[in-house]
Amino acid sequence: MTPSAVMTESSLHIPVMLDEVITALMPAAGKVFIDATFGNGGYSRALLESADCQVAAIDRDPDAILRGQPMVQSYHSRFSLLEGPFSQIAQLCAGAGIDQADGIVFDLGVCSTQLDQAERGFSFRSDGPLDMRMSxxxxxxxxxxxxxxxxxxxxxxxxxxxxxxxxxxxxxxxxxxxxxxxxxxxxxxxxxxxxxxxxxxxxxxxxxxxxxxxxxxxNGELDELETALADCEKLLAPDGVLAIVSFHSLEDRIVKNFLNLKSGNIPAPSRHRPEIAPPAPAIYRLSPRKPILPSENEIAVNARSRSAKLRVARRLGLADLQERSA
Ligand SMILES: C[S@@+](CC[C@H](N)C(=O)[O-])C[C@H]1O[C@@H](n2cnc3c(N)ncnc32)[C@H](O)[C@@H]1O
Missing domain, CATH: 1.10.150.170 (Putative methyltransferase TM0872, insert domain)
Structure with missing residues (x-):
């Protein structure tokens, strides 16, 4: 079964670049994953269906937590759903007994379900109270x-x-x-x-x-992202994968700069921008180096994917560190 085939018909939100995200995360039996933005559970469900792995999913929206309860029932101990902001990813996961993960995924922003509900006040397309609070x-x-x-x-x-x-x-x-x-x-x-x-x-x-x-x-979205990215370092196991889907340049700039810095991929110093301090040792490898974009096919089916960018990095493992010190 391909990952996209595991979407239920009742899903209102079409997961963006689902196949690419699942391929990047490499689900396998016994692995532990964190879905930091549960939404309608598209990524969590695909991971759980792809292998006998464990998933902890986070969302700060109480409606998303409610929507996910049938999944908690069906996947039992393989799936936990945690309510809170992903800036507290380490504490939330610790509370669920998870202190290390083989993959962490973020699918930033709001989901179609939130946008489509006028009473949440995210959209100007249908009139509603001016709210916009995810939590x-x-x-x-x-x-x-x-x-x-x-x-x-x-x-x-x-x-x-x-x-x-x-x-x-x-x-x-x-x-x-x-x-x-x-x-x-x-x-x-x-x-x-x-x-x-x-x-x-x-x-x-x-x-x-x-x-x-x-x-x-x-929603303090950019601060949330910066804090969470820094915290992923504490949670990701060696060779663990960090996958982030962003939808606008402000988010993508934060992700890109963070991953470039943490993978030692910083621009060479120039006459106009002399190097201030030597770069810290790399802890990630970008894989691939450039962001992955949705296919034309996906854009045709899901207009929301139009502006998406998926960046993937792998936490360096023992072999990389030995190679570096050799
Ligand atoms: C784009 S949707 C995720 C969709 C999901 N991948 C799927 O396939 O259904 C983003 C979700 O992340 C949640 N979210 C956004 N920022 C968050 C944050 N800082 N902390 C926790 N949840 C957040 C939103 O409430 C929303 O439900």
């Missing part, structure tokens, strides 16, 4: 757009949305909230669209970048 805890998007000052809002929209019109949009938000509190996704999208040129055919909605920025800010 359903803490300040929501409505608190942010109604309470932050104009400069702070512009900074968030610029940094996390790479939106050139960030100041114009922040000004429009602050002006609009004088009339009424901004509570709905549709309301915010209309405010943004009212100060932006109409997108040309094929271009993204003008609210896309601002919605991305707010979501990343509210």
């Amino acid at each position: 359903r805890q803490g300040r929501d998007a409505s608190d942010i757009v109604n309470e932050l000052d104009e400069a702070e809002l512009a900074d968030i929209i610029w940094r996390f949305g790479e939106e050139r019109a960030s100041r114009r949009i922040a000004k429009a938000i602050v002006r609009a909230r004088l009339d009424a509190r901004i509570e709905r996704t549709g309301q915010l999208a209309d405010i943004i669209r009212s100060v932006m040129p109409r997108p040309k055919p094929g271009q993204a909605d003008s609210a896309t970048r601002t919605f991305q920025a707010l979501r990343i800010y509210i």
